[in-house]
Amino acid sequence: MDLIKNIKDIIIGERSNSDLIKEACQELILDDKTMREIMKRFLHEIQLGLKKETHPAADIKCFITYVQDLPNGKEKGRFLALDLGGTNFRVLLIHLKGDSEFEMQSKIYAIPQSIMIGSGTQLFDHIAECLANFIKEHKLQNERLPLGFTFSFPLKQLGLTKGILIRWTKGFNCEGVVDRDVVELLEEALKRRGDVSIEICAILNDTTGTLMSCAWKNHNCKIGAIVGTGSNACYVERVENAELYDGPANGKEYVLINTEWGAFGDNGALDFIRTQYDREMDEFSINKGKQTVEKMISGMYMGELVRLALVRFTKEGLLFGGQGSDLLFKRYQFFTKYVSEIESDKPGTFFNCYDVLEEIGIFHATDEDCANVRYICECISSRAAHLSSAGIATLINKMNDPSVTVGVDGSVYRFHPKFHDLMMVKIRELVHDHIQFDIMLSEDGSGRGAALVAAVASRDAHE
Numbered sequence: 001m002d003l004i005k006n007i008k009d010i011i012i013g014e015r016s017n018s019d020l021i022k023e024a025c026q027e028l029i030l031d032d033k034t035m036r037e038i039m040k041r042f043l044h045e046i047q048l049g050l051k052k053e054t055h056p057a058a059d060i061k062c063f064i065t066y067v068q069d070l071p072n073g074k075e076k077g078r079f080l081a082l083d084l085g086g087t088n089f090r091v092l093l094i095h096l097k098g099d100s101e102f103e104m105q106s107k108i109y110a111i112p113q114s115i116m117i118g119s120g121t122q123l124f125d126h127i128a129e130c131l132a133n134f135i136k137e138h139k140l141q142n143e144r145l146p147l148g149f150t151f152s153f154p155l156k157q158l159g160l161t162k163g164i165l166i167r168w169t170k171g172f173n174c175e176g177v178v179d180r181d182v183v184e185l186l187e188e189a190l191k192r193r194g195d196v197s198i199e200i201c202a203i204l205n206d207t208t209g210t211l212m213s214c215a216w217k218n219h220n221c222k223i224g225a226i227v228g229t230g231s232n233a234c235y236v237e238r239v240e241n242a243e244l245y246d247g248p249a250n251g252k253e254y255v256l257i258n259t260e261w262g263a264f265g266d267n268g269a270l271d272f273i274r275t276q277y278d279r280e281m282d283e284f285s286i287n288k289g290k291q292t293v294e295k296m297i298s299g300m301y302m303g304e305l306v307r308l309a310l311v312r313f314t315k316e317g318l319l320f321g322g323q324g325s326d327l328l329f330k331r332y333q334f335f336t337k338y339v340s341e342i343e344s345d346k347p348g349t350f351f352n353c354y355d356v357l358e359e360i361g362i363f364h365a366t367d368e369d370c371a372n373v374r375y376i377c378e379c380i381s382s383r384a385a386h387l388s389s390a391g392i393a394t395l396i397n398k399m400n401d402p403s404v405t406v407g408v409d410g411s412v413y414r415f416h417p418k419f420h421d422l423m424m425v426k427i428r429e430l431v432h433d434h435i436q437f438d439i440m441l442s443e444d445g446s447g448r449g450a451a452l453v454a455a456v457a458s459r460d461a462h463e
């Protein structure tokens, strides 16, 4: 029957469901001209963020991190690190042994949803309690270890140990924290308990941790990027270009900049590529109008974007014979890991795809449906990889060093089967011909990177 229908369609010129879906997905494909326009706008926004006069209204804030030295691999000592920034909260004990050797113990603690959207006091009391438990378990009560705090939300840093929260992202919304110094809030919570003695040496973003962690092994690393729950990047900038730098006149030439690029597009700069899925996603998010490009790239949203496209095509009768399932029509029930699974099927086979569809209650899919579902996943994940590439290529071109390594962390980059390759190809197309680059997976930037920032800071303090 299908064969007869296909032949009939060809003869009388009717297009198949696949053709119609492919045509509708064109808007998700960013051609070269569009990519270069995105890069032009991105660079413009970066420059607005760096300049004193334009910074207050800029979308890409380009915050100063006050980290000015990259590690040399010789750092030594024991450090504590806290990592709060998305799905999990972790406490870590890191022993840097010099010569790029280290040991690490860590424990993951859940942050209940009620705390994620509760009061700031509850959140910091919870963090302090987890830290206290960890210290007890590792019998560290009698030591006063330096601590690096990886806090991966938009922070305006006023120094290495002072960071004001600008806004919550990634599903957090704790009352009474925005506009406050996060280090002070943690110190107050520790004081309320009275049983923990630590020295907070540094507060940093996970992008900074990623960069530091990679630079520890590879001295060419000058960009750290995240494609995880959220998306962001930091890079090495000349102090003379960072107009907001108000740290000591120490003669150091460079400072790390935390771009907070997730907010790119909040002023409409990306409206020319946004689709109905992006708009609906934003409409129903807890931070409407904010983190525009993050919502097009990162793991918190990718599965949901795919789901919105699947819903559309099901309602139009182009998928699953027009019949969905309860889970398909439920927000956030199509997980981003499904996208990786579906795209991991060997060409022409659909084992994972059928499994995923069954998980969301669709038992009546055909091979043609699976091919279409896979195509939709590819369009949305490739767009994410290409938008990340546009950001990274802009930073590489801006730095204009002959050779640069980019450290990347985050589960989307790590687990999506093609994200790395897509980025390598696209960045090659976009960076100046004379520049060599490489992308490396950052191993545990939020933990080891925090220890390294604390180590470099305490090295400086003792020099």
Ligand SMILES: Nc1ncnc2c1ncn2[C@@H]1O[C@H](COP(=O)(O)OP(=O)(O)OP(=O)(O)O)[C@@H](O)[C@H]1O
Pocket (backbone or CB within 6 Å): 085, 086, 087, 088, 152, 206, 226, 227, 228, 229, 230, 231, 298, 299, 300, 301, 335, 336, 337, 338, 340, 409, 410, 411, 412, 415, 416
């Ligand atoms: N196999 C996978 N493929 C693609 N994405 C995945 C996979 N597994 C988990 N994710 C997505 O990755 C995100 C979690 O990323 P990650 O593990 O890097 O966490 P994170 O440290 O909280 O993120 P961030 O660094 O942005 O704060 C979730 O949104 C999840 O949907």
